[in-house]
Amino acid sequence: MKRLNSPKMISILLFSAILAAGCSSNDPNIAGSSNTTNTAVAADAGVETASASASAAQRAESSAAAIKLASEDVSKLAGFDENDALTGWSADSSTAIAFSGASASVSGSGASADRGVVTIKEAGTYVVNGAVSAGQLVVEAPEDAVVHLVLNGTQITNNNGPAIYVKEAEKTIVTLQDGTDNQVVDGATYVDTSEEAPTATIYSKGDLTFNGKGKLSVQGSAKDGITSKDDLKIMSGTFEVKSADDGIVGRDLLAVKDGSMITVAAGGDGMKTTNDADDKDKGYVAIAGGTFNIKSAKDSIQAASSILIGEGTFELVAGGGSAASTKVHEDDRMRGGFGQMQSGKDKDAKVATGVSVKASADSGANVKSDTDSATAAAETEASGAKAIKAAVNVAIAGGSFKIDAADDAVHSNDNVVLAGGDYQIASGDDGLHADGVTSIAGGTVNITKSYEGIEGADITISGGDTHVTASDDGVNVGGGNDSSGGGGGDMFSATDGMLTISGGYLYVDAAGDGLDSNGSAVMTGGTAVVNGPTENNNAPLDFNGNFVQSGGKLIAAGSAGMAQAPSETSSQLAVMMTFPSTLEAGTTVTLTDSAGAVIAVFQPSKTFRSIVISSPELKSGESYTISTGGTASGTPTDGLYDSASVSASTKVVTFKMGDKVTYVNESGVTTANSGGFGGGPGGGRGGQGGPDGQGGPGGPDGQGGPGGPDSQGGQGAPDAPPEASSGGTSDSTGTDSAA
Numbered sequence: 001m002k003r004l005n006s007p008k009m010i011s012i013l014l015f016s017a018i019l020a021a022g023c024s025s026n027d028p029n030i031a032g033s034s035n036t037t038n039t040a041v042a043a044d045a046g047v048e049t050a051s052a053s054a055s056a057a058q059r060a061e062s063s064a065a066a067i068k069l070a071s072e073d074v075s076k077l078a079g080f081d082e083n084d085a086l087t088g089w090s091a092d093s094s095t096a097i098a099f100s101g102a103s104a105s106v107s108g109s110g111a112s113a114d115r116g117v118v119t120i121k122e123a124g125t126y127v128v129n130g131a132v133s134a135g136q137l138v139v140e141a142p143e144d145a146v147v148h149l150v151l152n153g154t155q156i157t158n159n160n161g162p163a164i165y166v167k168e169a170e171k172t173i174v175t176l177q178d179g180t181d182n183q184v185v186d187g188a189t190y191v192d193t194s195e196e197a198p199t200a201t202i203y204s205k206g207d208l209t210f211n212g213k214g215k216l217s218v219q220g221s222a223k224d225g226i227t228s229k230d231d232l233k234i235m236s237g238t239f240e241v242k243s244a245d246d247g248i249v250g251r252d253l254l255a256v257k258d259g260s261m262i263t264v265a266a267g268g269d270g271m272k273t274t275n276d277a278d279d280k281d282k283g284y285v286a287i288a289g290g291t292f293n294i295k296s297a298k299d300s301i302q303a304a305s306s307i308l309i310g311e312g313t314f315e316l317v318a319g320g321g322s323a324a325s326t327k328v329h330e331d332d333r334m335r336g337g338f339g340q341m342q343s344g345k346d347k348d349a350k351v352a353t354g355v356s357v358k359a360s361a362d363s364g365a366n367v368k369s370d371t372d373s374a375t376a377a378a379e380t381e382a383s384g385a386k387a388i389k390a391a392v393n394v395a396i397a398g399g400s401f402k403i404d405a406a407d408d409a410v411h412s413n414d415n416v417v418l419a420g421g422d423y424q425i426a427s428g429d430d431g432l433h434a435d436g437v438t439s440i441a442g443g444t445v446n447i448t449k450s451y452e453g454i455e456g457a458d459i460t461i462s463g464g465d466t467h468v469t470a471s472d473d474g475v476n477v478g479g480g481n482d483s484s485g486g487g488g489g490d491m492f493s494a495t496d497g498m499l500t501i502s503g504g505y506l507y508v509d510a511a512g513d514g515l516d517s518n519g520s521a522v523m524t525g526g527t528a529v530v531n532g533p534t535e536n537n538n539a540p541l542d543f544n545g546n547f548v549q550s551g552g553k554l555i556a557a558g559s560a561g562m563a564q565a566p567s568e569t570s571s572q573l574a575v576m577m578t579f580p581s582t583l584e585a586g587t588t589v590t591l592t593d594s595a596g597a598v599i600a601v602f603q604p605s606k607t608f609r610s611i612v613i614s615s616p617e618l619k620s621g622e623s624y625t626i627s628t629g630g631t632a633s634g635t636p637t638d639g640l641y642d643s644a645s646v647s648a649s650t651k652v653v654t655f656k657m658g659d660k661v662t663y664v665n666e667s668g669v670t671t672a673n674s675g676g677f678g679g680g681p682g683g684g685r686g687g688q689g690g691p692d693g694q695g696g697p698g699g700p701d702g703q704g705g706p707g708g709p710d711s712q713g714g715q716g717a718p719d720a721p722p723e724a725s726s727g728g729t730s731d732s733t734g735t736d737s738a739a
Helices: 007-024 036-044 049-070 074-078 374-382
Strands: 095-101 103-107 111-114 117-120 124-132 136-140 146-158 164-168 171-176 181-186 200-204 207-212 215-220 224-228 231-234 237-243 248-250 253-256 260-266 271-273 284-287 291-296 301-303 307-309 313-318 325-330 347-352 388-390 393-396 400-405 410-412 415-418 422-427 430-440 444-449 452-461 465-470 475-477 498-501 505-510 515-517 520-531 541-543 547-558 574-583 589-593 598-602 608-614 623-628 650-656 661-665 668-670
Touching: 074 253, 074 284, 074 307, 095 111, 095 146, 103 111, 103 117, 103 124, 117 124, 136 146, 146 164, 171 215, 181 200, 200 207, 200 215, 207 224, 207 237, 215 224, 224 231, 224 237, 231 248, 248 253, 253 271, 271 284, 284 301, 388 393, 393 410, 410 415, 422 430, 430 444, 430 465, 452 505, 475 498, 498 515, 515 520, 520 541, 541 547, 547 598, 574 589, 574 623, 574 650, 598 608, 650 661, 650 668
Parallel strands: 095 124, 117 136, 124 146, 136 164, 146 171, 146 181, 164 200, 171 207, 181 215, 200 224, 207 231, 215 237, 224 248, 231 253, 237 260, 248 271, 253 284, 260 291, 271 301, 284 307, 291 313, 301 388, 307 393, 313 400, 388 410, 393 415, 400 422, 410 430, 415 430, 422 444, 430 452, 444 465, 452 475, 452 498, 465 505, 475 515, 498 520, 505 520, 515 541, 520 547, 574 661
Antiparallel strands: 095 103, 111 117, 325 347, 452 465, 547 608, 574 608, 589 598, 589 623, 623 650, 661 668
């Protein structure tokens, strides 16, 4: 697989994605634009236009920061200096430190020993070997000193504090001598409990660099494993870190160069930066490569600022994995069918269990509600168990990722851009989440388990091969801020968000909405295949504004109760078929033209009653036939055949394609929902009405669908029984009344 390693390429891709999301809002047919119709809709839905504009401006500002990050080379961002690679030494020009039992000896200048404690006072190279049972290595050199420590087979145990403590030096370079196994251990409690006390087995107040080809085992019994209060760089070496709290911590920077092998088992976060000051040049995690195996009770890799990954192999388990998290979704939307409209907001609650290493901060339930206060939301964010999390941006150019997270797998408080890489993701919450723009421009993304697969205030898919399995929405353009209900959970709460599909391949298997935008959607290229939902209170396509399609192939099969088709402002034609009854999973659906040429063959993986097909091959005025059943030749991809012939199928309907979106049932062409939120007419009851929208008309012998709040239900078919001649009206809460 070709990987996009160029940071410049990431910048171009992210910039293009943001441009697509921003420029599309200028289309008067798309919700969020300045036209008065959409402004009125937004107002009716309870969204203030000024707030929407403000949020769009904020996303644009944060996106600019993401572009700046993505334009950086990983090594340049990390600032790997020439002396970071310093590994050479000689006995003649270095000082030897030998530990033995409970004592130590020094041969050379610059250091002194006091029983098992060795203190280095000057710049220079110090070669350390031997084992000490109650000792410490202290660096207390001038503030401009560069100290080179060579661990040449040493074991340092200090039951009262850090094993290696850099109190002062400009930089300390620790070389793991090739072929050696080194170990450092601290105690469960430290003697120094002051505010400025050290908190890790290896603790440095200055820059700290590791290199070499040896091995270092770190036991952080009190709190952290390795901590630098400045920059922390790992050039190479093999690391095994076990910690009661965080594993590896850099304050201003945590950078890893290719060639490192890092294993972390942490009771808190695995690897992280902590500088969350206003200086956005601080707090980065920059990874150029390496192999990472991280199991953490909290976040696996976390940045106080942004994360930039160029390459690497990552196996990340956060919070005990997706099996340790239970996400409960309480949805008031018409659970018993169409008789009960949503009377309140969705309530999402997430309970994480079995992920605690410490009995205090890491134990207990992690509960989130869309209606929680800002304080509660902040507490939830702080105690989450995400695999990759950045307070600003996440930009990944390549790498191999196996992620199992109790919370989000990849999360950013601003933007996420995936320009390449291979991702195997199981998540207890979102697979990919950004409060701003979530962008997939390349790579292979396989989200095998999630509550919501991909979420963001804007979502752009311009390349790559993406598969999503979700117990709720597959792709959700919501209100950001990690509220998995999207936009606060209200199904009628419009946003200025945009789902943009311009390339790549997207497959969605969703129990909730397949492609869901609380704003609008644009599709200009690529392929999107949607399976599900099976329940009528969700839809394969669900949007509050418009879905404008001018290219690409779209196949979406699922329930019919709230199903939607692309908007009639689309330049590419589409057909939406509603079957008279629910069809079994695996049933072949074939669309052929008047000459018998196959336009599409699809076998949905779930039961379904509606299907939307949009293809550049569809032509206005042409006659088409929809058939079901039979046997298709060839090998399908996700149920979709590139080219196939079908034998022994049964014709359902032949119809003539219109010049916009054509709605069809078994009797032929019918009309779209005149104002409903849900999809068009069906063989049975009509579609659900939206806010102030009339319900969809019923199909043959079918009752019209109920209207939205304060609106009338759809009319039944002319040949429907008298009691079903019209849909019920709605009262102020949207509850269906008898006709």
